[in-house]
Amino acid sequence: MSTQVGHGRNDEQTNGATDDEETGAYTFDDLAVVMGTYNEAEAVGTVLDDIDRVTDGRAEVVLVDSSSDRTPEIARERGATVIEQPPRGYGEAVREAVLAPDRPVVVTTDCDDTYPMEALPTFLDRINKGYDVVSGDRLYHGADAMPAFNRFGNAAFAAVSSVLLGERVHDVTTGMRAYRRELLQEITWTENTGLSAELLLRPVARDYDVVEEPISYRERAGETTLDPIDGGIAIGKSILSVCWKEWMS
Ligand SMILES: Nc1nc2c(ncn2[C@@H]2O[C@H](COP(=O)(O)OP(=O)(O)O)[C@@H](O)[C@H]2O)c(=O)[nH]1
Numbered sequence: 001m002s003t004q005v006g007h008g009r010n011d012e013q014t015n016g017a018t019d020d021e022e023t024g025a026y027t028f029d030d031l032a033v034v035m036g037t038y039n040e041a042e043a044v045g046t047v048l049d050d051i052d053r054v055t056d057g058r059a060e061v062v063l064v065d066s067s068s069d070r071t072p073e074i075a076r077e078r079g080a081t082v083i084e085q086p087p088r089g090y091g092e093a094v095r096e097a098v099l100a101p102d103r104p105v106v107v108t109t110d111c112d113d114t115y116p117m118e119a120l121p122t123f124l125d126r127i128n129k130g131y132d133v134v135s136g137d138r139l140y141h142g143a144d145a146m147p148a149f150n151r152f153g154n155a156a157f158a159a160v161s162s163v164l165l166g167e168r169v170h171d172v173t174t175g176m177r178a179y180r181r182e183l184l185q186e187i188t189w190t191e192n193t194g195l196s197a198e199l200l201l202r203p204v205a206r207d208y209d210v211v212e213e214p215i216s217y218r219e220r221a222g223e224t225t226l227d228p229i230d231g232g233i234a235i236g237k238s239i240l241s242v243c244w245k246e247w248m249s
Pocket residue numbers: 035036037038039040064065066067085086087088089090093109110111112175223224225226
């Protein structure tokens with residue numbers, strides 16, 4: 001497999017979201033959308049309703065939840081699967097979430113209404129084109145809704161990662177990606193706060209077919225759970241340690 005980290009926006013688009021039996025392409029019936037949730041009562045209803053609307057209720061939805069508010073009840077009312085976990089950080093939750101579904105295509109998102117669920121058909125199309133990972137690039141359109149400190153940090157993480165990988169990547173900390181399930185099961189994931197970076201860096205380092213897809217990014221509903229400075233330091237350490245281990249293996 002050859003790595004192709006580039007933007008997919010100019011690729012011709014098929015109708016993979018609706019076509020199935022004749023072509024063998026994946027449809028929304030093959031898709032699971034997963035997320036970690038920590039007190040997201042303000043956003044969870046909107047996020048799950050968006051997924052339902054865009055996928056016609058056909059995507060499986062899995063939450064790994066550590067909330068003390070009504071997030072899990074709101075999710076169960078909407079038919080989502082809720083796995084309970086004590087609050088142990090972003091990556092502990094998202095690792096359990098990505099490994100949970102049996103469906104062949106797994107999409108991650110944050111449960112804070114920042115990511116465009118309208119992009120799900122495009123993400124599925126890219127997987128049907130043969131990509132192993134489709135990574136939502138928030139910075140391509142400028143990410144005006146992102147706090148300036150985070151925007152600068154994310155651009156720096158992408159620049160450092162690009163040098164270490166020898167491939168240009170544009171947004172390594174995005175929460176919205178589509179993955180082939182086999183890839184998620186094949187690789188051993190080790191990071192917590194840095195898991196979103198690890199989920200891109202290891203596939204790129206191992207020459208899977210990875211593409212970045214420009215996406216819009218909205219302002220968050222509710223309070224962030226990650227401290228930008230502590231979180232930023234943890235992500236920086238993860239990038240260095242994951243790239244080092246990938247080189248050594
Ligand atoms: N289950 C669980 N979910 C978490 C934890 N920490 C963060 N999350 C969720 O992970 C996602 C990303 O966190 P978020 O606060 O949006 O981080 P930001 O996008 O970097 O500001 C959100 O859906 C959070 O609710 C945790 O300790 N446990």
